[in-house]
Amino acid sequence: MVSLMSLWIPILLSAVIVFVASSIIHMVLGYHRNDVQTLPKEDEVQAALRPFNIPPGDYFMPHAGSMKAMKDPAFLEKMKAGPVVHMTILPSGPPSIGSNLILWFIYSVLVSLFAAYVASHALRRGANYLEVFRFAGCVAFTGYALALIQNSIWYKRNWGTTLKYIFDGLVYGLLTAGTFGWLWPR
Numbered sequence: 001m002v003s004l005m006s007l008w009i010p011i012l013l014s015a016v017i018v019f020v021a022s023s024i025i026h027m028v029l030g031y032h033r034n035d036v037q038t039l040p041k042e043d044e045v046q047a048a049l050r051p052f053n054i055p056p057g058d059y060f061m062p063h064a065g066s067m068k069a070m071k072d073p074a075f076l077e078k079m080k081a082g083p084v085v086h087m088t089i090l091p092s093g094p095p096s097i098g099s100n101l102i103l104w105f106i107y108s109v110l111v112s113l114f115a116a117y118v119a120s121h122a123l124r125r126g127a128n129y130l131e132v133f134r135f136a137g138c139v140a141f142t143g144y145a146l147a148l149i150q151n152s153i154w155y156k157r158n159w160g161t162t163l164k165y166i167f168d169g170l171v172y173g174l175l176t177a178g179t180f181g182w183l184w185p186r
Contacts, residue, residue: 002125006185007116014115014140014179015108018172022104025168035161054089061085086155108172111143115176119184129181137177145169 026032039045062078064070119135145166151157 002120002123002185004113004116004120007120007180007183010136010180010183011109011112011116013183014112014136014176015105017175017179018108018112018144019101019105021171021175022168025171032161032164035158035164056089056091058088059085061087111140111172112176114143115139115180119180123184125185127184129184132184133177133181136180137173140176141169141173143169144172 061084062075064072064075069075115136118139119132122135123131145168148162148165148169152159152162
């Protein structure tokens with residue numbers, strides 16, 4: 001077993017590498033550019049919703065409220081008539097990209113911390129590169145990618161978008177794995 005404290009450099013460095021890679025993926029490569037579409041008649045829809053002053057949060061429309069209410073003919077008619085919407089309302093105003101980037105970095109550190117935890121309990125000091133790569137990479141990929149699938153299952157997020165983010169998770173997992181393999185204590 002390896003001490004978790006002895007892995008602080010690969011934990012932080014892998015988070016930095018993932019942070020830089022994600023910036024390149026989203027700002028340079030551009031394959032996420034079409035992940036969301038413009039809503040038809042966006043200005044009119046936004047103007048129609050504005051008077052309701054909907055607070056930030058997650059919403060589903062129509063919303064049944066209970067399993068029993070989901071069988072109510074009035075609810076079923078609303079579902080049939082549509083539109084059926086799952087939406088997230090964000091705070092009004094310009095986006096706060098700084099706080100998002102800070103949270104993303106903290107999340108990357110957390111994923112690397114879990115990768116370090118599992119690898120440190122599974123492997124010994126001086127383990128070979130590929131062993132470390134396998135454990136750290138598997139845990140990091142899991143942390144970055146697998147939970148995204150449930151959004152396509154339950155909330156009908158576009159599968160193409162989900163698969164692109166899973167691919168990103170694979171890249172981040174491989175980068176994390178490589179960093180841990182390279183810096184594993186000898």
